[in-house]
Amino acid sequence: MEKVAVLGAGSWGTALAIVLADNGHHVSLWGRREEQVLEINEEHRNERYLPGIELPETIHATVKVEECLKDAETLVLVTPTKAMRDVLGQLKPILSRPVTIVHASKGIEPGTYKRISEIIEEEIPADLLKAVVVLSGPSHAEEVSLRQPTTVTVSSENNDAAENVQDLFINQNFRVYTNPDVVGVELGGALKNIIALGAGLSDGLGYGDNAKAALITRGLAEIARLGTHMGANPLTFSGLTGIGDLIVTCTSVHSRNWRAGNMLGKGMALDEVLANMGMVVEGVRTTQAAYELSKREQVEMPITAVLYDVLFNNKGAKQAVDDLMQRTRTHEVEDVSSLKG
Numbered sequence: 304m305e306k307v308a309v310l311g312a313g314s315w316g317t318a319l320a321i322v323l324a325d326n327g328h329h330v331s332l333w334g335r336r337e338e339q340v341l342e343i344n345e346e347h348r349n350e351r352y353l354p355g356i357e358l359p360e361t362i363h364a365t366v367k368v369e370e371c372l373k374d375a376e377t378l379v380l381v382t383p384t385k386a387m388r389d390v391l392g393q394l395k396p397i398l399s400r401p402v403t404i405v406h407a408s409k410g411i412e413p414g415t416y417k418r419i420s421e422i423i424e425e426e427i428p429a430d431l432l433k434a435v436v437v438l439s440g441p442s443h444a445e446e447v448s449l450r451q452p453t454t455v456t457v458s459s460e461n462n463d464a465a466e467n468v469q470d471l472f473i474n475q476n477f478r479v480y481t482n483p484d485v486v487g488v489e490l491g492g493a494l495k496n497i498i499a500l501g502a503g504l505s506d507g508l509g510y511g512d513n514a515k516a517a518l519i520t521r522g523l524a525e526i527a528r529l530g531t532h533m534g535a536n537p538l539t540f541s542g543l544t545g546i547g548d549l550i551v552t553c554t555s556v557h558s559r560n561w562r563a564g565n566m567l568g569k570g571m572a573l574d575e576v577l578a579n580m581g582m583v584v585e586g587v588r589t590t591q592a593a594y595e596l597s598k599r600e601q602v603e604m605p606i607t608a609v610l611y612d613v614l615f616n617n618k619g620a621k622q623a624v625d626d627l628m629q630r631t632r633t634h635e636v637e638d639v640s641s642l643k644g
Contacts, residue, residue, distance in 0.1 A: 304328050307471065308375035310390060311408075312339060312364060313582070314352040314444035316381035319407060321448055322477050323379075324359035332364045333371040340364040352582075356448045369397050377403045377471065379438075380423070383583040384410030387419060391426035398431045405457075405468050407438040409492040410585045411592040416599075418489040434464030437485055438472070439492035440543040441551035443558070447477065454478040456543045458488040480543065487539030490530040494593055495549040496586030497607050498522030499560035500567070502553035504613070504620050507568020514624070518606065519553050525604040529593065532602050560586035567613060568620050590614055 304327045309320045312334030323330045334340050343349055343364035347357055365371050372378065372394070382390050387408065404427065406419050417425070420435045440455030447453050457472075457479055459465040465481045473479040482488055498518060505514045526549070527540040539545055552558045563584045566576045577584060594611040597604040609626055612618035 305377065305471075306331065306373075306375045307377045307379060308333065308371045309379045309381060310368070310371065310394075311381035312343065312349065312352070313381065314349075314448075315407060315442075316379070317343075317349045317353055317356075317358070318442075318444035318447040319379055319381060319438075319472075320362050321356075321359060322472055322474065324361045325450075325476075326471065326474055328471065330359075330362045331371045331373075331375065332362055333368055334364055334366060337366055340366050353444065353448050368393050372397055375402065377405060377468070380404060380406040380419075381408060384408055384412060384419065384585060384588060385583070387412075387422050388426060391423060395427060395431070398427070401431055401433045403433045403436060403464050403468070405436045405438055408585075409439065409489075409496060410589050411490075411493050411596070413588055413592040413595065416592055416596045418486070418493070420485060420489060434459055434461035436461075436464050436468045437488050437492075438468065438479075439488050439548065441547040443551065443555060445557050450476040452476055452478075454480070454543060454547075456480045456482045456488055458482045458485045460485060482539060482542065482544070484536040484539045486533055487530055487535030488544045490533060490535055491526060491540055491544040492548055493585070493589050494526040494529065494607075495522075495545075495552050496560045496584075497590045497593060497610060498526070498549060499552040499558050500564035500584075500586045500590065500614075501606050501610055503558075503561035503564025503566075504568040504610075505564075505624060506561075507565040508620055508624065509568075510624070515553065519549055522553075522606050523549055525606060529597060529600070529602045529604060532600055559584050563587070570620075573614055587614060 306329040307323050308331045309316050310333045312332050320330045320332045404423055423435050436457050436459040438457050442453050442455050457465050457468045469479045501518045502515050531537050563576050590610050593607050609623040613623045
């Protein structure tokens with residue numbers, strides 16, 4: 304058993320803290336709000352993010368980063384992409400010895416187009432970093448906190464570190480695989496949020512299963528197109544962090560991105576949607592980053608492009624779907640054959 308620091312006391316961070324506590328580890332959970340920390344420590348609940356869930360008493364929450372990190376050999380980062388550099392900046396002066404950093408966030412940084420593992424390696428000095436490990440896959444926090452069966456993947460350039468993290472988390476309810484394709488695992492987890500926005504938008508417009516199936520399938524094609532262009536293994540996108548994560552995020556009311564897209568489809572403005580959500584919708588920033596990246600790399604991503612126009616250019620949701628349906632005719636299989644090279 305070891306001390307594990309979980310940074311980010313939202314729904315997903317708290318759910319992962321539950322898994323670690325169930326496995327007998329000493330878990331310190333960092334949150335920004337004093338009232339939330341008191342609720343976790345005294346009532347063993349985090350009602351804003353996981354209503355009705357009783358937390359293990361062995362989870363200790365704190366607002367002090369240095370207290371959270373004390374004696375921890377493994378740090379689990381579960382903060383929004385936009386806050387990642389700020390949080391890493393707080394860690395850097397506190398770290399006194401090398402640690403393994405596991406990140407369980409899904410996004411791409413606009414402007415730099417960096418994956419989160421790249422941001423970590425950029426912000427944390429190499430002599431303080433044993434390894435960076437990605438944890439991703441189809442995993443709603445609400446279901447994980449209820450100990451419902453869930454399967455995820457961990458990925459790292461350091462295979463021993465990936466297997467150590469696999470051992471930290473795996474139990475009878477939370478199965479963990481390893482995958483050496485860091486690029487594919489991170490891009491699959493990030494880009495599926497864009498397609499989930501589209502699926503929610505389609506449902507919000509009142510379209511049926513045919514339309515959603517098309518969005519998911521063609522969405523996977525453009526995820527794989529950009530991913531393989533950036534160096535990923537195409538087989539990764541047929542696994543848990545590709546089609547698995549895509550299915551769960553595009554079809555569930557637990558999905559923030561689906562819910563946000565659904566509200567957009569019903570006519571709400573983006574600012575109103577984000578205010579209504581009250582939590583970070585990673586797909587919005589990722590749409591911007593992926594759209595700009597696809598233009599720079601000259602990779603065709605039609606679903607991403609029309610969603611970018613809906614989010615940032617005030618394009619109507621119905622017009623966006625109509626534009627997708629009226630695209631120039633093409634062959635379906637050429638997307639598959641192009642990945643073989």
